[in-house]
Amino acid sequence: MTAALSWKPALPVPDLRGRRVTARCHCGAVELRLDLPHGLDRLRRCDCSFCRRRGAVVASVKLAGLDVIRGDTLKLYTFGTHTAQHHFCGTCGIYTHHRRRSDPTEYGVNVACIEGVNPSELGEIPWEDGVNHPSDR
Numbered sequence: 826m827t828a829a830l831s832w833k834p835a836l837p838v839p840d841l842r843g844r845r846v847t848a849r850c851h852c853g854a855v856e857l858r859l860d861l862p863h864g865l866d867r868l869r870r871c872d873c874s875f876c877r878r879r880g881a882v883v884a885s886v887k888l889a890g891l892d893v894i895r896g897d898t899l900k901l902y903t904f905g906t907h908t909a910q911h912h913f914c915g916t917c918g919i920y921t922h923h924r925r926r927s928d929p930t931e932y933g934v935n936v937a938c939i940e941g942v943n944p945s946e947l948g949e950i951p952w953e954d955g956v957n958h959p960s961d962r
């Protein structure tokens with residue numbers, strides 16, 4: 826008999842307000858520095874055709890709050906209107922960040938790439954309605 830999945834209680838989001846943190850892809854070829862004045866801001870998942878496959882938990886960072894420290898292996902993927910720019914490591918395949926379509930003054934970042942962040946400890950993550958995207962209304 827297999828043990829039932831045990832659901833962790835919702836724990837507080839790590840308080841990263843005002844912190845400068847490092848985010849890396851899995852192989853380490855891509856390294857980002859993030860300024861998080863509001864901590865892990867607007868944590869969410871999205872069910873658009875792309876994000877539902879990618880499955881990442883995302884937070885928002887202003888464009889000026891993200892520096893690519895190392896990025897030689899970064900690849901770019903766009904689709905549809907080609908407004909959103911999805912960046913991932915061409916070596917290990919991990920999605921690191923994307924320039925948002927609904928707010929191009931921001932990046933969405935893969936919070937699982939941030940040092941010390943474990944998505945299983947973030948509690949319940951709200952879903953964004955990517956099927957009915959604000960830019961398509």
Ligand SMILES: [Zn+2]
Nearest residue numbers: 850852914917
């Ligand atoms: Zn990598």
